[in-house]
Amino acid sequence: MDEQPAGPPSTPPPPGPSVLPLRGDHGADWHPVSPKLAGVRRVSATAALLPAALALAFTSVYLWWWLAIGAGAVVLVWAWLMWVLGVQVRAISWAELPEELAIRKGRMWRRLVTIPYGRIQYVDLSSGPYKRQAGLADITVNTASPASSGDIPGLPVEVAEELRVRLAARGEAQRAGL
Template sequence: MEPRGAGRLPLDVGDGVWHQISRSYVVVQLISTLTLLVLVIGVALVLAFVLHQVWVWIPAGAVAVIMLWMLAILPRQARSIGYQLREDDLVFRRGILWQRMVAVPYGRMQLVDITHGPLDRGFGIAQLKLVTAAAATGVTIPGLTQEAAERLRDTLIAVAETRRTGL
């Protein structure tokens, strides 16, 4: 798989397979963003019609436009998130305009943490967080199925134990 443009990051970094996140991640993000959008509009309506504060439409409109833009690009953003297990490290990529690709060596991992909120649990997804000594190389992989997150955690712990480093 090759990038579509010359300025894009290459997708064939390692010798493994790129793993994508669950499609349920998009649904959870849509629900969260729409809930926040409804809340912003509700507060704006109360302030405008009950308290007669007409100025509230300016910030509420700005927030609504930003949230609608986020909703529009959310599916493409989710497709840009992926990870790859290589022999010596885990490579994580994300981003459309501001692309980020991080390689986390197995020996530098200090903690592997799985978290999921109530909405995540309802859709069967979780996020896996890799903590390293350097704050800049810490990685959070969102939108993994719970089974995939647990399997990845177990794999990372097994690799770290065989090398007697990290974790």
């Protein structure tokens, strides 16, 4: 009979920063974006679709009754958007890893972007009128290659400002070490 050596069973090493799966946290400290972003996107969608629905409804009353079908379709699209925008916002998260920034987006079509700190050229902070009203801002991390750039929408302004400063400093430090 062969005896098995005593000791703990071997476990695979945890994934490194370049092996991040699309699901699970795997030791990373993932931060969600603000839920207020869903409200901002809902206001924008309503501002775009409401005039179309009203124009179709008005035209259906005074010109062609069958345009009411179009108004109903626009209302259905609006109702679907009100639901899907909340799902989309809940699917956005980001993490600062030791060597890179990771950004996850999407429920059906998932996307994971990792941006090495040494490749960061500059970090933009932007906020439109609806987002300013809600106290939100967007961070855009730019690199030499547009394919490796990324953005984090809907952060509280204070968090966005701190993150911008931190990412710019890390980018400078990593580039200086090259």
